[in-house]
Amino acid sequence: MKKRAPATSKPQEYEEDGLQLEGKVLVCFVSVEDQDTFDVKIISKQARDEIIKAIQLIEGFPERIEENNAEVEKFNKGLVKAQERGFREGENPKQLKKLILDPAMYKVDKILVYPWAHLSNFLSQESVAMEVCPLIKTMMEEKGYEAYFSPFGWYKAFSLDCLGHEVAEMYRDVTLLLASTEVRASSIFKIVNPDKSIEFFCDSTEESKKKAKIPKKYSKDFRDFIKSEVLSSRGAGRDEPAHIKLMQRFELADFDDATDAGNFRWYTKGLLMKNLLREYVENKVVDNGAIYVDTPVMYTVKNKKLTAQTARFPARTYWVHSGNNRYLLRFASDFLLFNMFSQMNIRADQLPIRAYEYEQYAFRREQAGELAGLRRLRAFTMPDLHSLCKDLPQAVEEFKSQFILSNKILQDFGLKSYMIIRTTEKFWEENSEWLLDIIASENEPALIELWPERYYYFILKYERPILSAQGHTACLCTNQIDVESALDFVEQYGEKRQKYDIKWHDKSGETGHPIILHNSPSGAIERIVWALLETSERYKDTKVPGFPTWLSPIQCRVLSISEKELPYAEKIADAINSKQIRCDIDDRDEKIGKKIRGAEIEWIPYTIVVGQKEMENNTVSIRKRLTGQEFKDGNTNEQINEIPLKKFLKIIEKELVGFPRKQLPLPFRKISSRISFRQ
């Protein structure tokens, strides 16, 4: 290798004019990408490990291929015998593999690390990338290899002789991964009873979990909840989750064959529910003092504040290319939101500031096997609330208020859940009084998990999981008390890591970093739908399944006994729709029994039957679905005969007070004109 001319304004200094390497040299062409420069040391170390793996692959190759050859030979012999015996025809024998060169050629004597910008379209800044090759060289030397690097920023002349065997050329993509090097010590699970008594349940070791017995005194629901949350899914059902069939049957949402797994399409009725949920949650948090914002769905990796967090899960993100730049699709709004906070002028007297964002989509590229219907998606919708609090006492007050808010929300969904509080032993000791008050206020047992130390950016995490029909749990509401993100820097595994540097200041000139509460008061919208469907299925033998009236895509249905009453039925339906209540008509030429059955299967909250009698007396007869209640003598409905329409409207309005209203799209107002997405 010979230096010819500088290729950049400040080429890397290198004493010698050239470099001559004899023997079998592993030349590693390296280019450094944008996000990698967040931590040059880590990426260099990862590159070094990859090079060592490559050397082991090269030097171990003759042995491996011989093993392989032996295996193939054995297989071929077996196959020949099998064919002679006359079965298993049609199988092609594997071809024998042979080494192309002398095993002595599979050796690495020296390593040359060579900067090669042309390997990537997304290069990092030169000044930082420059450090990488010398660093890898030094790290290789530390591992006992003879290593060299070529200077950065020169036009160079060189010649190479390639040995040309199987592993002579290879490509490796090394992604910056800020893995936690710390081994997490075991945590402890305890059950807190409504009378504030605390029982040890188990610790996080396998032996302890095996020994753990859930006391029989608890309800089946609570025992299933503990099973799922602490003991993994032990004993959970093996069937397909119930909500998948239901979401398809009701035409709420569906898989889509032309996109990535875990990205769903939403049909009219499902979207109606999503929109209602959105408006409902938004109203609730704004009533509770929130402001709203909307931040972009993608962010750059060239901002160190952001990369600090994104580099922890590189395999779990979607990349977007835009010209010569690339961006990550957000997996939460936190990054750009916190970046925005850091650019704001925040007065202490304005705190707590509650910023609400309806994340139309957040993207998490979950592993294929982790996806599960509406429970776990790669693209999901998250109503997200962040509260900036001046200090811990204010954060605690805010936490309590959010606890009450989210309870109200879950109650309005008709969902039942338990509570998990995960925190450090120290924080629990110092705060157990108000935490126990919160638990006791539920009058239900709760689970706590205690860590000996803080491992995450939050000091406390609060979760409300819902049970599925199969006994799995998934969290809706969550809350985290974040004591790290607002700081300027944190010490992490001996390294100083940049944080968002969010600051408040007050009149006296005092400043500080706020504590941030990450709260989703309702959980992901898709997961709410999951929970509604699974809850209905879970209790279907004892309780009437269905959606709360305010959330039902169709809130009432008018059935005419014969064709003669159709005009009257239409008049009724129009009157109801004009009051912003979603009503359709079963205008098919079918018997009343069949129409009733149709309404039952669709979980319609109110069914209105009109026949000769009703038409003559200008009344309606209604069947009120007892959604969520115990079956009444085996019936799902309560019958109220021949009342004026006004009286019916009064009954249904009572259920809709305080809830958002949406119109039913026109084609859906008649069964005959309804648009079907699934046939």
Added chain:
RNA sequence: GCCAGUGUGGCUUAGCGGUAUAGCGCUUGAUUCGUAAUCAAGAGGUUCGAGGGUUCAAUUCCCUCCACUGGCUCCA
């Protein structure tokens, strides 16, 4: 991502080397009916998830891929 299972008209499903069975739904006709399924007839599979292979012949056997599901892992 790993291990295992599944994939047949819109839905539920029979078949498993010789080009496919039924029910629901749909369409049409009859019926005009009082609270969970009226009767009859008809259409609907031209790729039995996709691609490749074996075979005279593949929905059926083999391989690869995709999707979904269960378990593991994971859930910022």
